[in-house]
Amino acid sequence: MSKQKNMYELSVKQWNVFKGCRFDCTYCESSFKRQAKRQKRNCMKCYEYTPHTHPERLTQSLPRTKFMQFIFTCASGDIAFCPTSFLRNIVARIEKEPGKNFLIQSKNPKTFSRVSFPDNVILGTTIETNRNKLCKAVATAPLPSKRYKDFVKIEHPLKMVTIEPVMDFDLNVMVKWMKDIKPCMIWLGYDSKKCHLPEPELAKVRELHWELSRAGFVVMLKTIREARNS
Numbered sequence: 001m002s003k004q005k006n007m008y009e010l011s012v013k014q015w016n017v018f019k020g021c022r023f024d025c026t027y028c029e030s031s032f033k034r035q036a037k038r039q040k041r042n043c044m045k046c047y048e049y050t051p052h053t054h055p056e057r058l059t060q061s062l063p064r065t066k067f068m069q070f071i072f073t074c075a076s077g078d079i080a081f082c083p084t085s086f087l088r089n090i091v092a093r094i095e096k097e098p099g100k101n102f103l104i105q106s107k108n109p110k111t112f113s114r115v116s117f118p119d120n121v122i123l124g125t126t127i128e129t130n131r132n133k134l135c136k137a138v139a140t141a142p143l144p145s146k147r148y149k150d151f152v153k154i155e156h157p158l159k160m161v162t163i164e165p166v167m168d169f170d171l172n173v174m175v176k177w178m179k180d181i182k183p184c185m186i187w188l189g190y191d192s193k194k195c196h197l198p199e200p201e202l203a204k205v206r207e208l209h210w211e212l213s214r215a216g217f218v219v220m221l222k223t224i225r226e227a228r229n230s
């Protein structure tokens with residue numbers, strides 16, 4: 001199993017027209033929230049990770065994207081907390097850039113049903129595990145079973161799932177969920193920090209990678225290593 005491109009290498013720009021989140025994932029403290037702390041001098045709401053908009057960025061120049069690349073839209077936050085009126089403004093700007101690819105992620109995929117996204121947007125969600133109990137212990141986001149059901153209902157040609165930071169799971173359930181969601185791309189990886197999550201054994205992650213690949217999915221690997229709690 002070799003490591004492939006990092007999601008952030010495929011992202012040509014983080015376009016943070018909306019920032020912040022209240023899902024309080026424990027593993028966010030050492031990633032997105034830590035990055036946001038650099039913004040203290042520029043914007044206190046960014047620093048505190050309070051959901052808020054940056055309307056001045058709606059008209060920013062956006063770079064071109066090549067095959068497999070995208071503009072990571074609202075990367076530092078979750079659009080579930082973005083007002084619908086502002087989300088429409090984001091979509092209106094994206095519609096003016098039909099030759100560029102965009103990625104928008106949410107841990108509450110039901111939020112995608114609020115507006116209609118053009119086909120140059122990849123819609124993504126995180127499903128770190130199928131086990132609700134494990135997720136409940138580390139975040140207030142909708143439980144994985146709800147994310148799965150809601151994401152299946154979203155009718156959109158380009159969907160993506162991030163299984164990262166992977167937590168212990170049931171192989172058959174995870175594979176079934178992916179088959180039902182039909183993502184164009186799946187990211188798989190362990191926690192890249194040291195957040196003490198209930199991690200599956202490496203052999204189990206390899207098996208998931210194998211089964212997903214065998215089912216025809218493009219699986220991009222991120223941090224792959226031995227489980228820390230093994």
Ligand code: SF4
Nearest residue numbers: 021023024025028077
């Ligand atoms: S959903 Fe994403 S942005 Fe929100 S707290 Fe969790 S990791 Fe951070």
